[in-house]
Amino acid sequence: MKEIVEKFAIEGKVLEVKPLGNGLINETFKVHTDGPHDYVLQRVNNAIFRDVDLLQNNIEAVTRHIRRKLEAAGECDIDRKVLSFVPSREDGKTYVEVDGKYWRVMVFIPDAYTYEAVTPEYSYFCGKAFGNFEAMLADIPDKLGETIPDFHNMELRARQLREAVAADRAGRMAEKEVREILDFLLPYEEEMCKAERLHREGKLPKRICHCDTKVNNMMFDSDGNVLCVIDLDTVMPSYVFSDFGDFLRTAANTVAEDDPAVDKVDFRMDIFEAFSKGYLESASSFLTSVERENLPFAALLFPYMQAVRFFADYINGDTYYKIKYPGHNLVRTRNQVALFKSALSKLPQMKALIG
Ligand code: GN1
Ligand code: MG
Numbered sequence: 001m002k003e004i005v006e007k008f009a010i011e012g013k014v015l016e017v018k019p020l021g022n023g024l025i026n027e028t029f030k031v032h033t034d035g036p037h038d039y040v041l042q043r044v045n046n047a048i049f050r051d052v053d054l055l056q057n058n059i060e061a062v063t064r065h066i067r068r069k070l071e072a073a074g075e076c077d078i079d080r081k082v083l084s085f086v087p088s089r090e091d092g093k094t095y096v097e098v099d100g101k102y103w104r105v106m107v108f109i110p111d112a113y114t115y116e117a118v119t120p121e122y123s124y125f126c127g128k129a130f131g132n133f134e135a136m137l138a139d140i141p142d143k144l145g146e147t148i149p150d151f152h153n154m155e156l157r158a159r160q161l162r163e164a165v166a167a168d169r170a171g172r173m174a175e176k177e178v179r180e181i182l183d184f185l186l187p188y189e190e191e192m193c194k195a196e197r198l199h200r201e202g203k204l205p206k207r208i209c210h211c212d213t214k215v216n217n218m219m220f221d222s223d224g225n226v227l228c229v230i231d232l233d234t235v236m237p238s239y240v241f242s243d244f245g246d247f248l249r250t251a252a253n254t255v256a257e258d259d260p261a262v263d264k265v266d267f268r269m270d271i272f273e274a275f276s277k278g279y280l281e282s283a284s285s286f287l288t289s290v291e292r293e294n295l296p297f298a299a300l301l302f303p304y305m306q307a308v309r310f311f312a313d314y315i316n317g318d319t320y321y322k323i324k325y326p327g328h329n330l331v332r333t334r335n336q337v338a339l340f341k342s343a344l345s346k347l348p349q350m351k352a353l354i355g
Contacts, residue, residue, distance in 0.1 A: 001017045001029065001041065002014045002017060004041065004096065004098055004103050005017065005031050005039065005041055005105060007088050007089060007090065007096045007098075007103075008039075008086040008087065008088050008089065008096070008105040009086055009087050009088070009089050010031075010033065010035065010037075010039055010086055010105065011033070011035035011036055011037065012033035012034045012035015012036065012037075013033060013034050013035070014031055014032070014033055015032045015033055015034055016031075016032040017029050017030070017031050017032075017041060018030055018032075020040065021114075022216075023231070024321045024322050025045045025048055025233075025321075025322075026042050026043060026044055026045050026233070027042065027043040027045075028040060028041070028042050028043075029041040029042070030108060031105070031108070037107050037108060038108035038110070039086065039105050039106065039107060039108050040105065040106045040107075040108050041103060041104075041105050042103065042104050042105075042106070043101055043102065043103055044095065044102040044103070044104060044233070046101075046102050048148065048320070049147050049148065049233055051145070051147070052095055052097075052102045053093075053095075054145045054147060055147045055233060056085070056093065056094045056095045056104065057142075057145075058142075058144045058145060058147060058232075058235055058236065059083075059085065059094070059232045059233070059235070060085065060094055061140060061142035061144065062137065062140070062144070062208075062232055062235050063082050063083050063084065063085065063232070065136070065137065065140045065141075065142070066081075066082045066133075066136055066137070067082050069136045070082060079107065079109075080109050080110075080112065080221070080227050080228070081227055081228045082228055083106050083107075083109075083228065083230065083232065084106060084107045085104060085105070085106050086104075086105040086106065086107065109219060109227065109228070111221060111222055112219040112220065112221060112227050113219065113220050113221075113222065114216045114217070114218065114219055114220070114230075115215060115216065115220070116215065116216055116256060117215065117251070117256075118215055118251050118271070120270045120271055120273070120274035121224075121274065122220070122224065123247075123251055123271045123274040123275040123278070124274040124275065124277055124278040125224075125225070125226045125278060126213075126215070126218050126226065126247060126251070126275060126278065127247075127274065127275040127276060127277065127278025127279035127280075127281075127282075128226075128278035128279070128281055128282045129218060129226040129229065129278075129282075130210065130213055130218075130229070130243050130244075130247060130279060131278065131279045131280070131281065131282030131283035132282040133210060133229050133243075134207060134208065134209060134210075134240065134243065134283060134286070135282055135283065135285065135286060137207075137208040137235075138207065138208070138286055140208060144208060144235065144236055144237060145236065146236045146237065147233055147234060147235075147236055148234065148236075151211055151234060151236065151238065152211060152238050152239070152241075152242045152305065153196060154192050154193045154195065154196060154301065154304075154305055154308075155193045155196045157305055157308045157309055157312070158189050158192070158193065158308060160308075160309075160312050161182075161185070161308050161311060161312040161315075163312075164312040164313075164315040164316045165182060165315060167316075168315065169315075169316055169317050170314075170315065170316065170317030170318075172314060172315050172317075173315065177330070178311075178314075178315065178330075181307075181311060181333060181334070181337060182311075184337065185304075185307065185308060185311070185337070188304060188340075192300075192301055192304050192305070194294075194297065195239050195241055195294075195297075195301070198290060198294075199239070203290050204239055204288075204290055204291065204294075205239075205288070205291075206237040206238055206239060207237065207238070207239075207240060207286075208235060208236070208237060209235070209236070209237070209238040209239070209240060209242045209243045210229060210232070210234065210235055210242070210243050211234035211235065211236060211238050211242045211243070211246070212231050212233070212234045212246065213229075213242070213243045213244075213246045213247040214231075214246060214247070214249075214250045215247060215250040215251040216250070217229060217230050217231040218230075239291075239298075240283070240287065240291050240298075241291075241294065241295070241297070241298035241301055241302075242298075242302075244275075244276075244279060244295050244298045244299070245298035245299055245300075245301050245302030245305075246302050247275060248267075248271065248272060248275060248298075248299045248302065248343075249299075249302040249303050249306060249336075249339065251268075251271050251275065252267050252268040252269075252271040252272055252275075252299075252343075253265060253266075253267065253268075253335075253339050254266045254268060255335070256335075257306070257332055257335055257336065258328065258331055258332045258335060259331075259335055260331045260334075260335075262334050262335055262337075262338040263338075265335055265338035265339050265342060266342050267299075267303075267339055267342040267343040267345075267346055269346055269349055269350075269353075272299065272346075272350060272353070273353055276295065276353060276354060279295075280292075280354075292354065293354065295350075295354050296347055296350035296351050296354055299343050299350060300340060300343050300344055300347065303336045303337075303339040303340040303343055304336075304340045306332075306336045307333050307336035307337045307339075307340055310329045310330075310332040310333040310336060311329070311330075311333040313329050314327075314329035314330045314333060
């Protein structure tokens with residue numbers, strides 16, 4: 001791995017490379033050097049992100065645009081507020097291919113922290129930051145591609161579940177619980193595909209969104225101030241529901257997304273309220289009324305979509321998400337189903353708060 005890192009125009013000598021973080025898709029390492037910065041080395045999972053060139057072009061465009069905005073706003077400490085990718089020594093691209101594997105390197109942001117759970121106060125700041133992220137990208141001149149085509153398209157996710165069920169590759173449709181979960185999920189399918197219908201009717205725009213606003217993709221400094229959003233692989237045109245819904249899916253759950261204690265799962269309204277307040281403060285300037293009034297729907301859609309995705313992966317024999325033990329994807333599914341039920345029961349409260 002040291003050799004791979006040295007293909008990039010880094011400063012200093014590599015002292016150590018060790019694993020970092022807990023993403024479910026890419027592999028991430030911290031690179032310790034004797035130079036002025038440390039770095040993050042990442043192997044891009046190109047089974048999932050099939051067009052790494054398009055992916056890195058998106059990321060370069062996004063980070064360049066945000067950096068310019070921060071400069072124009074006279075922000076200080078910009079290197080900690082936007083990621084910087086290091087060009088390769090050979091061709092200046094921000095990735096290299098070695099034996100069919102794709103790697104990239106970014107500058108490590110010092111004294112920055114991510115959390116798996118946040119308080120209402122932090123949720124408010126996250127809401128503002130994600131709204132601001134979308135606002136900053138509203139006038140990006142580059143045309144971004146979809147790094148995973150139809151990534152948050154619920155119609156596609158529903159179809160993939162139906163295909164998984166029909167193929168039953170891992171023989172898991174014989175399990176009673178699997179059939180019960182399927183019977184629970186299917187009746188909501190049509191309602192959950194509302195965004196695609198609104199889009200076809202010309203009532204819902206696509207904007208540049210982050211599309212993986214899990215709470216652990218936001219970095220804070222040691223005083224609790226938001227620094228920047230990380231994990232930019234899925235930045236692409238989508239509905240604003242993606243960013244609003246996925247943050248709440250992770251932050252408003254009282255437990256982690258793979259906690260087996262489903263009776264402890266609850267959708268926290270204090271987090272919803274704080275996050276919405278922050279989000280609306282920075283996103284109100286561009287949100288349409290259809291987008292705004294469907295934010296509570298987004299809070300239901302994302303637990304539902306994630307349940308469908310984990311469930312389809314379980315039925316397919318665990319080919320997409322990294323698992324730590326057999327049945328991990330089923331545990332995740334149960335958890336997300338419980339979160340969906342809890343959020344559903346709070347829909348009237350959510351609507352009352354959004355207005
Ligand atoms: C994946 O890589 P990570 O863990 O940040 C996934 C998200 C899911 C999430 C569930 C490209 O994100 O969409 O919501 O797992 N990313 C991709 O934990 O599929
Ligand atoms: Mg992540």
